[in-house]
Amino acid sequence: MTVDALSSVCNLGVLDSLSQSSIYEILEAWNSFCLITETIVEGDDVNLSTFYSKFQSDVSSLCKFGLRSLVEEQFLKCLQDMLEKHSAPKFWKNFDAYNDVPHAEMNDRSMQEDEVELLLCKALEEISREKQYQEKCLLMLVNSLQLCQEDNTSVEGRHLDMEKIFFSKYRLIVSSVLMTAMPRQFTEILHQYFKGRLEELSTIMAGDYEENDESQDNSQPRNMDIDGIYDQKKTLENKLVSNIGMVVHNLRNLGFTSITEDAYASTIFLLLKDKVYDLAGDDYRTSVLESIKGWIQAVPLQFLRALLDYLGDSMSYLSPKSTKSPLASTPSSCFQKSGKPSEGIVRWQLRLEYFAYETLQDLRISKLFEIIVDYPDSAPAIEDLKQCLEYTGQHSKLVGSFISALKYRLLTAGASTNDILHQYVSTIKALRTIDPAGVFLEAVGEPIREYLRGRKDTIKCIVTMLTDGTGGNNNGPGSGDSLLEELNRDEENQESNSLDDDINTDDKQTWIDIQRWEPDPVEADPSKGSRYKRKVDVLGMIVGIIGSKDQLINEYRVMLAEKLLNKTDYDIDTEIRTLELLKIHFGESSMQKCEIMLNDLIDSKRTNTNVKTTINQLSQTGAESREREVSFEVIDATIISSNFWPPIQDEDVKIPEPVDQLLSDYAKRFHEIKTPRKLLWKKNLGTVKLELEFEDKTLQFTVTPVHASIIMQFQEQTSWTTKNLAAAIGVPVDTLQRRINFWISKGIVAESLGADSNDHVYTLVDDMADGGKSVTNNEALVADDDAESSVASVEDQLRKEMAVYEKFITGMLTNIGNMALERIHNSLKIFCSTHPVYDKSIQQLQSFLSGLVAEEKLEFRDGTYYLKK
Template identity: 30%
Template sequence: MQEVDVQDAWIFINKIFPILNSSYPTVYTKEEFYKAAKIIKELNLTCFVQDMVILKIETSLRKSIIPKFWSHFKSPENIKPFYKFLKAIDSLYEDYSKLLEVINALDMLRNINNFDKPIMGEMNIKNSLKLMLKSTMFSQHHTSYDKVISYFYEEALLLEDMDSFSSKQCPICSLLDCSNCETLFLKANGKLIEMSLLGPLTDQALTDLIYYYINMHIQKTCKDNFDTSYIESFEKWLDRVIITWLKKIYCHSEVSDRSIADFDKKLRNYLYNTYTKIRINQLFNIIIEYPDSLAALEDIKICLPKTDLKQYLIKKLQQAVETRLLHLGVSTSDVLTAYVAAIRSLRFLDPSGLLLEVITQPIHQYLRSREDTVRCVVSSLTEEGPNDLAEELVRGETVLCDENTIQDSDENWETWTPESSDHQPSKIPATKRSSDIISMLVNVYGSKELFVNEYRTLLADRLLCQYSCDTEKEIRYLELLKLRFGDSQLHYCEVMLKDIVDSKRINQHIKQDPNYKNQEIPISTMIVSAQFWPPFKEEKLELHPKLLTQFESFTKGFETLKGSRTLCWKNHLGIVDLEIELSSRTLSLSVSPVHATIMMHFQDSNRWTLNDLSKTMQVPPTVLRRKIGFWQSHGLLVENEQDIFLLKEETSEDNIVQDNIIIEDYESESAMASAQDQRDEELQTFWSYIVGMLMNLDTLSLERIHQMLKMFALQGSSVEYNIHELKIFLDKKVREHQLIHSNGLYKLPK
């Protein structure tokens, strides 16, 4: 009897589980199923049957179903990836459905026989099937799978973002107004969700694809466009296209809300990071185009708190500044323009000033190394036309240096926030940071006197080189500068401007003197107070006797007017208006005194040698030759022989420059002594000490001379200089043959 029951059981087992014979379930009645279940239970074969069924399912998955699934990815290249993946999913789902019938039958058997042994750790045997499917699939992962699935979802994503295309042609099947491809796509995702394969199979591919798509969309939309804010439109685009598309994919998923929420958080974070990085990489251009780029700065300001990119911003911007700004190929004025734009832009991004301080520190150091920085700053402050520094000057704020304290403002204590710890430690306390641009430029050097002295020199140049100088404009600038630097700092400049007004009055008074009238050469002088003006450039020049006579007559008139005061003439400074009448033309020129003196001597004699004229004018031959070159360029003088010059009154039409107009001198040299000349003059006061040392000690090294000067000559003196400056000074004396340098020692020539 027992033997018959076992045979009956095996017949019924094969009928309800034909997979044991490598086939799938056939139709069986409910009575047949319950009868088989009863026999299996009586024979205690439930566990055996379950193990046999699971083993057969695993074998079928490993040897048949999964290899067939991966085989679809080896199909010919002319088949679109979209259809490859659809075919693979349909085939897998068909096999999965058959296995699901087996699992359902096994689950019924377990329920009838009250059998609750877990399968692969799962009490729900449907989950066990999904686990077996998933583990077997990824154990046989095919290399071409990632590429196919990426193309599959990329084409599907293009379906969602059809608004970005000019035509409504389907990117998959190339038909107009196609709705079938999207239906197929959604069905395929529904099957993956049912098999619990959507996440494991597609999450990484979806993430990579969407990241790429976001990046491309941002790059395409905001490339080199800084005058529009995009962050809000990007957020709307993310919701309208990407998130909506993901909701369609996960619509049948039991965890759709959680999946979408996770994706939404991750994608928004990526959107902010990507957009912020792109804008940071463009930040140097954004700064240069300020204030037109204010919208882009606003986006960066919004995104920075949502990202961890402040250090990235500092690094990238410092690199851009170093490679694109801080080199010899960029003029100092352009560096200053970029610096001012950086101050305003970074102050907008970070009102605390910490970011500004860190970024601009290399610019400070570089500006300090350029000799013309102060002059460029002062020139920009007082030049006509739209100018950032001139606008700052008009605001009238006081220049504050590091030693001055900026008082804290208690009015906004409710909105006060502590300084960010993201930046490098600041050397300047928050109470001493100035947001004023001119103050920051002054703080580069830490001295207002340096800027005031440069303005004084610049003002002197303008007053001396432009006899029709607009004193009212200069007074207006001076008043604005006094608001910045203080009255005491600019007192000398007030005297200089007063000298200009007084000079006009004195000139008019002397010219009305009967003893001075009817002069052959009319002159107009600028009389300056020597102790208030910067040092003048010193050059030797002996004027023509006619001019010297005129100067003596003017001096007598001045002494008569001023009593105990007299005039010390600077023969090499000034402008001479000449009218030169030739046989074929007339020239009207404004030239320097040395050029005028040359022509006056050629008026006396048509032929001069370079040495004779040099001795007569007391001008070095090399300098004189350069000055004569000016008249050669106008065709008036020719060098007939070596160092012999002739006046040429008749010239061909090709050599004639524009007639009867004022031609400015091509040399626009400063009338004031350079900073190096002034420094040499200061050092010259110690030359007698150095000569005395060498007379007593014969030979001395550079270090010894410097040490002895510090001990004796520099005590109580306001002039200081380092050993490098001393070496430059002594080497100059060597070139002038006043010293001999040998074996590292200096000595006097015998």
């Protein structure tokens, strides 16, 4: 080192104060120090002991003249230069083969199993060996510097501090040099290595886990062969963990702690995710949460314990220093058997369990629509989802995802109202398990309710579902059991479970609610009150779709009347049971008219028997001597109290004279028995059982009186024109054309064009070889799609009742110009407070106004109604 070079690190004034011999001594020591440093650093496993004496002498001489910092800097610079020019390039050159390998090929299993492991292990061994040699060189410098301070006090403490400082600086240099030159594919190579090794280890450990489960289930000790296999597996497991541990140890010593733990941590989480998907999949009938938690204990945590023990760590480097998550449960019971786990393992367990809960939760939420379709068979999946949500608290994710699925898959024009209603009921029952208070059900159910309010057949489908349990879909959910019966059983079970003779139930529940109080989640509707004051009522939520129980009851009356009028017997046990359940939920006064309708059927059966008995007695005594073509035994009358029934559709029809005479005689006897009451026959209603005889076969049908009158006219002549046949049975031509289509479809009557294009000819088919078939009552009625209902629909009744208010509405719109629905409703309540009194709901008014819009009497724009111009 020259004087000029020395002046760069020393004050020139200091040099001036040194003697020539001192300067010469410094230069000689420096040159010798630099030469030895370069020799040992660039050498390959040089015998350091041969240089130690001279090296220590040179360091001592330089330190004597205050050049210690220069010595330290120069030595570390030589180590860094060696790393930058030789060690680091040599290490990274091992991975040059993968510079241009696409990411997809990096995931190739054959590569990760063999090439990556051999390549990574070899490269790490080489650079670790070189690093160990450089650390020996550095230790030689540290020892030399320590000898220079032996005359100072507290030597031992300073020696330890010096060693820590130097090695800390050196590790930082190694990490910086390697990180600066690290190729982009190295991280992926680490991921592939850990993926291959952990999959192999998972296979071994999972086999142990399954065998342990089997041995516990069978409660039998394993024989020697099984013990041998078990020992062999443990040997393979230990060897594999040792190999992985060595790789991790070498990577951490090179300063790759963060990316190393990130690599094996992400691999563990990927394996866990695959395991969750494998166990859960599309099977919703089995709970999988405990199996997943058991696998976590048996595989990843067992690996982490072995790895951390191998590395001598009580805590993972990545273990967060923050306090334990409040969402975390206590360590699993398996830890209690094997002693208290390290804090690092506990934190790993909490991370893995949370990830498992979240993964299973997301999987179940994504399939929640299918899960609810399969409910209650899918109840185990719902229970798993409930536990996951309690752990993660991500209920809002369920609400958002499920609403999107409903809008995309259910609330569409292609879905029938029956299917939507059944899915809604299943949704209520399933989400009631997750959230008994119904907070999230309100948010999820609102789009369904809003959509169903816009469908015209919603009320009818609801009534059908409540009364027969199928909603018109015999193969659908709920078949065979009425929804009302199920609700009634639920209510009884809840009441029986809540009975407590020792303490007042209300006081007890209040105390429980106080202890369990929590604020409602952000998704809760503030207008609904606290979650503990709400109760999920399936029927209440169904009625809430309609908005008024009166509309549901009116629809039920119409449906009940239609069902009773089409009965061929007096069996009404099912209807009575349904009515009793409805009375529980809606009150007896609301169902009074329906109860009278059922009583009419009971009275009809008794009256029918009395009339027939009276007529038979008169015939036997000779008081009634007139011969009849038709016996009274073929007639069963349903006698109704018309004031309590919905409006009955009346239609004039001429029935055959013998049948008409039979009805007159029946009415006469009834009057004699029930004086002063009289019968007024609705000849178009009821059912007729016919037997049609042809040359080669006899066919049986159950049809309406109009259909029977049509076909019986062909006894007189086999061919009729449209006009003549319509006049013979006393119905309009268009009505005849609709009704006769039934017989044409059965192959009994053939249709052809007549002389007049508007007057068709109907002819009885002679050859019945290919036509005709026996049908049941249901088939006959269904086949006659164009036939009018026996009872006026709720819409027709509402239109008739609301017609009196049409002038009021027209007058208001004429004066004001346009009005919103609510304003029209409030105005009618004010102006129609006397006869006629306005007592309709806003939903009924909206239905009536929609009819006026359809008739083009009104216009509806931007939420307001206008007069049609």
